[in-house]
Amino acid sequence: MKMSGTGMRIGVTVLALGGSLLALPTLLEAQKAAGISRVGWLEVCGPGPRRPHFDIFRARLAELGYVEGKNLILEQRFADCRYDRMPGLAADLVQVPVDVLFTMGTRAARIVAGTVKTTPLVVYSCDPFEHVTRLARQGGNLTGVTCMTTELSPKRLELLKELVPNASRVMFLHDPQAAPNALKLTEAAAPRLGISLQVAQVEAADKLPQELTVIADASPDALFVYPDVVLSSYPRPQQLADFAIKAHLPTMHAFRFFVDAGGLMSYGAAQSEIYATAAEQVAKILDGARPSELPLRQATRFELVINNWTAKTLGITIPPSLLARADEVIE
Numbered sequence: 001m002k003m004s005g006t007g008m009r010i011g012v013t014v015l016a017l018g019g020s021l022l023a024l025p026t027l028l029e030a031q032k033a034a035g036i037s038r039v040g041w042l043e044v045c046g047p048g049p050r051r052p053h054f055d056i057f058r059a060r061l062a063e064l065g066y067v068e069g070k071n072l073i074l075e076q077r078f079a080d081c082r083y084d085r086m087p088g089l090a091a092d093l094v095q096v097p098v099d100v101l102f103t104m105g106t107r108a109a110r111i112v113a114g115t116v117k118t119t120p121l122v123v124y125s126c127d128p129f130e131h132v133t134r135l136a137r138q139g140g141n142l143t144g145v146t147c148m149t150t151e152l153s154p155k156r157l158e159l160l161k162e163l164v165p166n167a168s169r170v171m172f173l174h175d176p177q178a179a180p181n182a183l184k185l186t187e188a189a190a191p192r193l194g195i196s197l198q199v200a201q202v203e204a205a206d207k208l209p210q211e212l213t214v215i216a217d218a219s220p221d222a223l224f225v226y227p228d229v230v231l232s233s234y235p236r237p238q239q240l241a242d243f244a245i246k247a248h249l250p251t252m253h254a255f256r257f258f259v260d261a262g263g264l265m266s267y268g269a270a271q272s273e274i275y276a277t278a279a280e281q282v283a284k285i286l287d288g289a290r291p292s293e294l295p296l297r298q299a300t301r302f303e304l305v306i307n308n309w310t311a312k313t314l315g316i317t318i319p320p321s322l323l324a325r326a327d328e329v330i331e
Contacts, residue, residue, distance in 0.1 A: 037066060037286045038073045040093035040101040044108045045081040045205070048234030053275045057102075060279035066286060081205040081230050083107060087115040094119050100285045102278060105229035107178045113142055120291045122281045124274060126150055126227070126254075127179035143285075143294040145277045147269035149227065149254045150182040152302070154189035156267050159304070160222055160252040161193045163265060163322060167221035167250070173200045173211070174226035182226050197224075205230050212243045222250040225258065227268075237261040245313055256305040259330060264310045269299035303327040 039061070041054065058068055066072040075098055079085040086103075090112045093101050102122045103112045109123035121142040126149035161167060172186060183199065190197040198220060202211050208231070215223065223244055225231060231240070232255065241262030244251045253259060254268035277297045284294055304322075307330045311318050323329065 035071050036073060037071060037100075038075055038096060038098040039066075039282055039286075040096070040098035041074055041076045042086070042089055042093060042101060042103040042108075042112065043076070043078050044083065044086065044103075044105055044229045045233035046078050047076075050234075053271060056272055056275040057279045060276040061283060064280065064283040066283060081233065083111060086111045090115045100282050102282055104278075105178070107175065108229060109142075109144070117141065120285045122278055122285070122291070124278050127181055141291050143281055143291040143296060145274055145281065145297040145299070147254075147274050147299045148302075149268055150179050150185065152254070152268060153182045153186045153226070156252050156254065157186055157189050157193060157195065157224065159265065159267055159322070160224060160250070161195065162319060163306075164222055164250045164316065168194060169196050169198060169220045170222045170224050171198045171200055171215050171218065171220040172224045172226065173202065173215070173231070175203050175228040175230060176201050177203060178228035179226065186224070202231065205233075205236070208236060208239065212239075215249075216243075216247050220249070222252065224252045225254075225263075227254045227258070232257075237263070241310075245310065248314060250314055250316060256303060256328070259305045259307045259310075262310055263307060264314065264316070265304070265306045267304045268302060270301040270303050273301045274299060305330065 047054070058074065061072060062068070068074055075093055075096055077089040077093060079089055086108055090101065094116055098119065100120045100122060101112070101116060103109055104124035106125040106127040109125045112123070113121060118141055123142060123144035124147070125144060126147045157170070160170065170190070172183060174183060187197050198218060200211050200215050202208050225240060230236065237258045238261045240251065240258065244264070245262060251263045251265070253263050253266040255271055256266050257271070259266045281294055281297065285291060304326045305328045306318060306322065306326050308318065309331060
């Protein structure tokens with residue numbers, strides 16, 4: 001039978017494709033034999049122009065002997081702030097395959113854990129009550145680190161009251177699907193501080209502008225931000241800071257990068273420790289440990305950061321008691 005030139009080209013293409021697919025297991029086996037590890041980094045939002053947390057994670061892995069471009073491949077995926085894309089991206093990383101998958105955020109970790117049943121998971125979650133303690137069960141495939149943000153929410157409300165004594169109506173901004181226990185604990189602490197807590201909800205990045213308009217119309221005395229990964233991702237810390245200054249609202253945050261952007265005050269875990277600890281958990285699994293053998297790590301370093309420029313802009317005088325306890329005052 002005579003074959004046309006087009007038919008021959010299609011046949012060659014199919015053969016080439018089939019050959020490449022057959023070669024894939026050989027390539028993966030070769031990587032294993034060469035001691036190359038693959039780690040998945042799955043992030044809810046995009047990377048942003050600066051990536052200090054990723055840099056800390058990668059640097060700590062290098063210190064532990066896993067160097068990108070030498071014996072480590074970092075497979076990165078981003079869901080563009082869409083939680084509905086997380087299961088598919090997690091499944092994609094499992095198919096790569098990766099040796100360990102790392103993700104951050106309580107809601108994200110819950111979704112990924114529901115998708116990935118055998119590949120080892122290391123998660124960074126701020127609400128162990130809701131999620132991590134239950135999932136990191138004996139024999140499971142999950143371990144990780146918690147920043148203790150939920151437990152510290154009442155303490156942050158106390159610090160906000162100390163800085164702004166006249167604050168009686170405080171708006172609590174959060175994703176209700178992220179860490180509901182944080183709201184419960186903060187609501188329980190509010191009455192003894194003479195605070196009436198109002199609640200604003202943001203479940204998606206594109207909902208933030210309209211919710212900020214609602215907050216401005218409500219005219220609270222202060223804004224308390226619970227930092228889910230969407231609110232924490234670029235460019236929302238800057239958007240929140242710009243909004244609060246324009247609305248003349250004191251703000252309380254969990255992490256200093258909000259204060260670096262112009263927020264008033266933060267109290268919470270040092271992010272450098274959190275991401276370094278997550279990398280240590282990943283390295284232990286790459287060294288042969290099972291996730292169920294690794295206890296959840298808790299943050300041990302906490303920092304109080306105050307932006308004095310923002311305080312002056314809002315006409316707030318920082319009490320000497322807070323200045324003395326602050327780990328850093330941004331001028």
